[in-house]
Amino acid sequence: MAPIPEAGLVRKSFTLRKMDLPPSVELTKRSMLRWFALSFGLISEQESRDTVFNVLDALFHFLLSKKQNPSTLDIQAYIDEKYHKKVSEKLLRYHVNKLIATELLQRKSNRYFLNNSPHAEPNMLVESFKHWVKAPVNETMDDVEKVLFKISESYKK
DSSP: OOOOGGGGGOOOOOOOOOOOOOGGGGGOHHHHHHHHHHHTTSSOTTOOOOHHHHHHHHHHIIIIISOOOOBHHHHHHHHHHHHOOOOOHHHHHHHHHHHHHTTSEEEETTEEEEOOOTTSOTTOHHHHHIIIIIHHHHHHHHHHHHHHHHHHHHHHO
16 A cells, blocks of 8 residues: 655654653652653653663763763663663664654764754753754644644535
8 A cells, every 4th residue: 555645744753642740750860761751752651671761861961961972882881880781782772763863862973962952052951852842843733733724614615
C-alpha cells in the first residue's frame, strides 16, 4: 500500500504525554528525569529499563554542570563510574538519537551539544526546549485548529 501524499510533509515528530506533576516528582533528579523521559515520549509507559535515565543524567551532567560537550565514550564512562553499568554504544546512540531527532541535541565531530535557541544565551536547556519543541508543537496545534475549522465549514455546506 502506498503512503498517503501528505506523508512527505512531515518535518519531525513528537510524542508528548499529558501527565500529572505531583510535588514528589520534583524531590530528586532521578524522579524528574523519569518524569521528563515519560512525558516527552523517550520511553513507553511499560518501560522498566533505566538506561535512558542514566543517559539523560550523563548528558545533563556534562552539558549543564560541567559545561562540556561529551562524546559517546564520556557518557559510557560516566554511567559505568556512577551506576556501575555498561551501556553499549548502540543503545546509547539509540537514546541520544531520539533527542537529536527533536532537534534538542546536536552531534558534531563525535560530541553532543545542546542545540541552543538562536534567541538565548548558550546552554539554556529551557530556552532550547521552547525554541525546538514547544514552538513547533504550538504551530502544529494552530494548524490543526485551522484545518478542523475548515473541515467543519466544509461539512456545513
